[in-house]
Structures are given as structure tokens and as C-alpha cells.
Amino acid sequence: MELQTLGFNDWFQQKLKESDKSGYNVARVTTVNRDNYLVRNETSEVLAELAGKLMFSAESSIDLPTVGDWAFVQYYNSDTFAIIDDLLPRKSVLRRKTAGKKVDYQMIASNIDVAFIMQSCDFNFNLRRLERYLVMANDGNIKPMFLLSKSDLVSEEVLEQIISAVRSANINCETIAFSNETGSGLAQIQQVLEAGKTYCLLGSSGVGKTTLLNLLMGRDAFETNLVREKDGKGKHTTTRRQLTILDQGAMLIDTPGMRELGNIGVSTGIDESFTDIMKLAEGCRFNDCTHTSEAGCTVMSAVQNGDLNEARYQSYLKLRKESEHYELSYAEKRKKDRKFGQFIKSAKKQFKKK
Ligand SMILES: Nc1nc2c(ncn2[C@@H]2O[C@H](COP(=O)(O)OP(=O)(O)OP(=O)(O)O)[C@@H](O)[C@H]2O)c(=O)[nH]1
Ligand SMILES: [Mg+2]
Ligand SMILES: [Zn+2]
Helix, strand or coil, rough: HHHHHHHHCCCHHHHHHHHHCCCEEEEEEEEEEEEEEEEEECCEEEEEEEEEHHHHHHCCCCCCCCCCCCCEEEECCCEEEEEEECCCCCCCEEEEEEECCCCCCEEEEECCCEEEEECCCCCCCCCCHHHHHHHHHHHCCEEEEEEEEEECCCCCHHHHHHHHHHCCCCCCEEEEECCCCCCCHHHHHHHHHHCCEEEEECCCCCCCCHHHHHHHHHCCCCEEEEECCCCCCCCCCCEEEECCCCCCCCEEEEECCCCCCCCCCCCCCCCHHHHHHHHHHHHCCCCCCCCCCCCCHHHHHHHHHHCHHHHHHHHHHHHHHHHHHHHHHHHHHHHHHHHHHHHHHHHHHHHHHC
């Protein structure tokens, strides 16, 4: 096996050249556990730990390894154990705002080519949530695809209704309806998967992410679980992020279901996810039109005459407002962190002088 088969391409090769770490080995982070990692290179997958330097220099959890990262490592004990010294730059990231009020990001995965956003046809289908995931993928520079799982649970009519609801919401990302149960649509998913590319499964708990992974692997390698009948909610069966290499060479990252994708804290990605609105906005009288109160706003007139769905318009405004608010708070936080860093530095200097 070569590093290329694990997704190491010209982009990373260039970053490697530009770095001053030519003496190091390079390996891909395939599993993130609570206290350690698994990293994989051409020959093997081994347990790895963080170098102290990396651990202590990390300002936030986004500076630490996440699944999919390429890392500079040193091997020990006849190559059975590794220390992660540093990370190569990330080509793409999936990240979300941390839960609660804290202003920070939580990494989901990195160096992803395609994000499979999965919703099940029964209780889970929700356009507004889909829009949030799309913004997250676009923000991270990742191609999104929509997977509608459990198509066996609804009639053909209902399935058609769901798909046309996606279309009429102007969401134009590729959509595949499938069933792990009957196998319908699986061939379409298999056709999408390319050797050497990395795919990430995203979606609520219980929608069937791990079941799909097991099917694609051809065996029950990972645990899945029944969902509660009452509300169709899963119980978070998958608890860690893990990169699996399929026999045909594509890499698939399974993630624990996200209970909720609240404020996603993006800085970009909204315009790409609302191209219909961007297109309408070209006709607005003012270049800096906010589409909320201005005269000659073609976006608002499209809502009025029914060309643009009101709920989609509201969803756009809401995501934009959240994102602006979050960007401000994040910039503020980084400023404070830096100030604190400077304070510690000068305190240390003072201390040394004495
Ligand atoms: N009817 C039906 N059930 C399915 C399908 N896919 C998965 N299931 C069932 O849904 C339940 C949850 O599946 P999982 O694969 O564990 O779901 P998950 O998305 O990995 O959930 P988390 O790991 O908690 O995020 C299991 O009981 C599966 O058997 C499907 O296509 N049709
Ligand atoms: Mg799972
Ligand atoms: Zn406007």
C-alpha cells in the first residue's frame, strides 16, 4: 500500500515540501479515542499518543488531531507505537460550534472529499436541518451529498413527496434514497465511492450510518442498535470517530450521531448553500442589500409573489444572523486568548528577572 491510497495527494506533498519536517514519517489519523489515537501508514495501523509539545501548545481543541488528519509521527518499539509531533495543514474540515454557550469549535473530521448527509425517511427528514448540514459542508470546502435512508419504511408516494420537497426547496445537492434493509439504492452509493477518496457519514443518531458502513464492508464490523419505536430516536451507538478503508479503496468515516445541530458557527458556506437567493440578489437595487427592508429588493419581492419559499428565506436570514453573531464572538475570544497568552509570557519574563 502507498500513502496515495490513503488519500495523500499532491496538495499534501506540497505542504510536506514546504515544512521543515522532512525527517519525519507521515501517517493518517484513523481513530480518535479519549486518550490516544490510531495512525496508519503504508504498512500498518498502530496506537499513537500526542507529543507533550503539541498537547501544551494547542490553544483550542481544533489544534489537536482529528480523524482524517495527516500527522508527522515518530515510530518506536519496532514500529508498533507512534508519537504524533505535529499535523500537516488541513485541506478541508468538518467542524461545528461546541455545545452550550462556549465560543469554540469542535472538530468532526478533516481532509474529507464528500460529506454524506444522512436523514431517514421516517421521523428524521427535515429540510431546515438539511440546510444547516449543507452550510457546514460548504463552509468546510467539502462536497455535500444527501442520503435518504430507510426508504423501505415509506411508500413510494411518500418517498417521491420527500424528494420533490427537497427539490422545491431549491436544494440542489445530489440526492440518493436507499435502504439498508432491502438494498435498494445501495448500488448508486457504491458508484459514488472512489478509491483514495475520503467520505464522511453525518446525521442524527439512529438514521443508519453504521449499518450502511457494515453493508459496504460486507460484514458486521461495527455495532448498530435499535431505535426507540416511539419517536424514532437512536441511542448514540457509535461513540468514536473512525476511518475505515473499504476493499475497493474508498475511505469512509463513521461519526456518532449529532443530537442537534444548533448554532453551527460558520463563517462562510451560507452563500454556496443558498445559490437560489444569491441569484435573486443580483437583481437587488443596492449592492449591499441585506434583503430585509430595502426598496427594490428582488429577494423580498420573490418571497411576496411566491417564487421563493418563505421558510427557506427565513432559514437563510436565521443562519446568516447566527453566523455574524458567532464570527464576532469568536474573533473576540481569539483576541482575549492572545491577550492572555501575552500576559502569561510577560509574567514569565518578570519571574525570570527576579
Ligand atoms: N427499516 C430500516 N432500518 C434500518 C435501516 N438502516 C438502519 N436501520 C436500523 O436503524 C437502527 C440504527 O442504525 P445504526 O446504523 O446503528 O444508526 P447510526 O446512524 O449509526 O446511529 P448512531 O451510531 O447512534 O449515530 C438499527 O436498528 C438498524 O438496523 C434501513 O434502511 N431500514
Ligand atoms: Mg453508528
Ligand atoms: Zn435584496
